[in-house]
Amino acid sequence: MKKHNCRNPVGVSRYTGLWLITPFIAGFAVFTLYPFISSFLLGLTEYDGIHSPEFSGLYNYKEMLSDSGFRQAVWVTLKYTFLLVPLKLAVSLLTALLLNAELKGMGIFRTVFYVPSILGSNLAVVIMWQFLFTSGGLAEQLTGMAGLEPVSWYGEPDSAMFMIILLRLWEFGSAMIIFLNALRDIPAEYYDAAKVDGCGSVRAFFSITLPLLGRVMFLNLVLQVIAAMQEFSAPYMLTGGGPMNGTYTIGMLIYDEMFRYHNAGYANAVSWVLFVLISAIVTVLFAVTGKSRREDI
Amino acid sequence: MKKAFMYLLLTVLAVIMIYPLLWLAGASFKSNDEIFSSVWFIPSHFDFSVYARAWQTVTPYTMGHYFINTFMIIIPKTVFAVVSSVLVAYGFARFDFPLKRLFFALLMGSMFMPAIVTVMPLYLMWSRTGALDTYIPLTLPALFAAEGSFVFMLVQFLRGVPKEFDEAARIDGCNSIQILYYVLVPCIRPAIVSISVFTFLWTMNDFLNPLIMISSVEKYPLSLILRLSADSTGDGYEQCKIIAMSVIGLVPSIAVFAAAQKKFISGITAGGLSG
Numbered sequence: 326m327k328k329h330n331c332r333n334p335v336g337v338s339r340y341t342g343l344w345l346i347t348p349f350i351a352g353f354a355v356f357t358l359y360p361f362i363s364s365f366l367l368g369l370t371e372y373d374g375i376h377s378p379e380f381s382g383l384y385n386y387k388e389m390l391s392d393s394g395f396r397q398a399v400w401v402t403l404k405y406t407f408l409l410v411p412l413k414l415a416v417s418l419l420t421a422l423l424l425n426a427e428l429k430g431m432g433i434f435r436t437v438f439y440v441p442s443i444l445g446s447n448l449a450v451v452i453m454w455q456f457l458f459t460s461g462g463l464a465e466q467l468t469g470m471a472g473l474e475p476v477s478w479y480g481e482p483d484s485a486m487f488m489i490i491l492l493r494l495w496e497f498g499s500a501m502i503i504f505l506n507a508l509r510d511i512p513a514e515y516y517d518a519a520k521v522d523g524c525g526s527v528r529a530f531f532s533i534t535l536p537l538l539g540r541v542m543f544l545n546l547v548l549q550v551i552a553a554m555q556e557f558s559a560p561y562m563l564t565g566g567g568p569m570n571g572t573y574t575i576g577m578l579i580y581d582e583m584f585r586y587h588n589a590g591y592a593n594a595v596s597w598v599l600f601v602l603i604s605a606i607v608t609v610l611f612a613v614t615g616k617s618r619r620e621d622i
Numbered sequence: 623m624k625k626a627f628m629y630l631l632l633t634v635l636a637v638i639m640i641y642p643l644l645w646l647a648g649a650s651f652k653s654n655d656e657i658f659s660s661v662w663f664i665p666s667h668f669d670f671s672v673y674a675r676a677w678q679t680v681t682p683y684t685m686g687h688y689f690i691n692t693f694m695i696i697i698p699k700t701v702f703a704v705v706s707s708v709l710v711a712y713g714f715a716r717f718d719f720p721l722k723r724l725f726f727a728l729l730m731g732s733m734f735m736p737a738i739v740t741v742m743p744l745y746l747m748w749s750r751t752g753a754l755d756t757y758i759p760l761t762l763p764a765l766f767a768a769e770g771s772f773v774f775m776l777v778q779f780l781r782g783v784p785k786e787f788d789e790a791a792r793i794d795g796c797n798s799i800q801i802l803y804y805v806l807v808p809c810i811r812p813a814i815v816s817i818s819v820f821t822f823l824w825t826m827n828d829f830l831n832p833l834i835m836i837s838s839v840e841k842y843p844l845s846l847i848l849r850l851s852a853d854s855t856g857d858g859y860e861q862c863k864i865i866a867m868s869v870i871g872l873v874p875s876i877a878v879f880a881a882a883q884k885k886f887i888s889g890i891t892a893g894g895l896s897g
Contacts, residue, residue: 339718339719339720340719341713341717341719341798342713342714342716342717342718342719342722343713343717343719343720344713345709345710345712345713345717345798346709346710346713346714346719346725348706348709348710348765348766348767349706349710349725349729349766349767349773350725351766352706352763352765352766352767352768353728353729353732353766355766356740356744356763356766356768357732357735357740359743359747360739360740360741360742360743360744360747361735361739361740361743363743363746363747364739364740364742364743367742367743367746374746374749420635423628423631423632423635424632426628428625428628428629433636434632434636436883437636437639437640438635438636438639440639440640440643440876440879441639441643443823443875443879444823444827444872444875444876445823445824445827446827446828446829447826447827447845447871447872447875448829448844448845448846448848448849448852448868448871449848449867449868449869449871449872450868450872452848452852452864452865452868453642453643453645453646453865453868454642455852456646456649456657456861456865457642457645461658461659462657462658463642463645463661466658466659466660466661467661470661495639495642547734551734551736554736555736555737555738557738557829557830558829558830562829562849562852576738579738579742580830583742583745584834589742589746592742593742593743596738596739596742597739599736599738599739600736600739603736607734
């Protein structure tokens with residue numbers, strides 16, 4: 326018998342909602358929870374992907390501590406993330422501020438700035454970047470025209486990383502759109518009132534805009550950190566992790582251990598370390614930005 | 623004055639942003655020498671036969687074959703993602719049930735789960751079930767509302783539809799599924815367009831999953847055939863051919879985005895979802 330009450334005026338079963346979300350529950354169990362646990366367990370084994378896994382306790386984790394390749398990959402990944410994410414957030418926020426001005430034709434600019442991000446890690450874009458930065462490519466010709474020394478983009482670890490950072494920076498549109506939407510939600514009266522009180526536009530930015538953007542700033546920060554920490558396809562295609570492992574990210578290490586060296590146990594242990602690393606960074610960000618997020622209601 | 627400066631600044635930035643793509647399109651007509659000697663994107667001559675040659679690819683199959691492969695992944699995946707996400711979002715937005723808060727928290731949590739942690743065990747799981755080198759690992763998860771952000775966006779949209787609509791329909795004799803289909807789905811059409819467009823774009827962009835799951839060249843989607851072609855080009859190779867292939871590979875994404883742009887942007891605006 327269906328129950329009739331205030332919250333449920335015409336009699337819907339208590340379980341209708343549960344039935345509707347069963348696809349999610351089943352999918353979560355099979356495609357998120359199972360691999361998550363399985364990854365942890367496999368990390369405790371020696372496993373080549375063919376023979377059955379042999380329990381080896383914390384051996385893989387000990388191995389990681391003494392593996393200089395692993396340490397290098399962690400360093401590269403952190404460096405990449407900490408260089409890219411602040412740059413990307415700054416560029417996307419500044420562009421969003423420009424696009425928020427009430428001018429005709431803003432829709433066109435919004436589209437142009439957004440398009441690179443929809444192409445994301447499309448292989449065609451990566452190939453394009455390869456051509457732009459290869460020796461004799463557009464980037465080198467432009468620096469030549471500006472009278473600068475040609476940079477060997479693929480030759481030096483730092484310049485190779487910079488090239489990958491530029492690619493991801495070019496795709497700032499998704500973060501920009503999130504900022505732009507949040508800027509639109511700030512009532513114009515706030516700025517009018519500040520103006521009456523004699524507040525300049527720079528002051529208004531720091532006292533009104535920035536605090537009110539706290540929540541989306543955090544959202545963007547977390548999304549970008551998670552994406553950057555997992556970077557795989559750009560170094561895989563552009564540099565192969567080189568030169569001198571200067572762009573060899575943890576994502577590449579996991580892929581190589583799994584599919585090139587058939588160390589499934591080690592690969593899973595490393596992917597768990599990556600997960601813990603990402604969670605730790607997000608937790609720290611959460612704690613540090615706690616105050617600024619509360620101000621935004 | 624200030625306006626003029628704004629337009630100037632925006633135009634300069636827009637040109638910088640779009641120039642790589644223009645350059646790529648132009649370079650598909652250039653000889654190797656011209657690619658590496660001219661910064662201007664317009665080629666000295668247009669010869670469209672390069673596209674005919676690029677269409678043949680470096681494999682026995684044409685680009686048309688790889689387009690069909692890609693659409694064999696995209697079409698079921700999009701249908702699966704829309705149907706499952708709408709059902710799940712409807713459950714969360716309109717019904718009370720035991721453990722609702724817990725499940726919603728899990729949904730939000732899954733949005734932040736790094737894919738790289740789950741991809742290895744999933745590969746092993748699919749290899750045990752014999753589904754490797756088929757499109758099942760690439761499409762089936764979409765049937766289970768695998769993309770938490772889609773559900774989240776739809777929930778936001780559904781919250782914007784007044785509950786009185788549902789109640790009126792229910793009094794008229796609609797059951798829960800009829801309400802969803804006849805009343806709510808028409809109200810959230812922009813969100814459904816956004817989901818379809820994102821599924822399309824993300825599948826076009828996906829590289830890691832097909833790289834791991836698909837091994838025969840015959841079944842490659844576009845991303846893998848581009849990689850194969852880029853890898854197999856030597857120094858003496860005609861560079862414009864691989865560039866033309868890349869242009870062909872970008873056209874679907876840009877076309878879909880352009881066609882759906884208006885609805886798509888309103889979808890992400892309301893749902894707070896983004897590329």
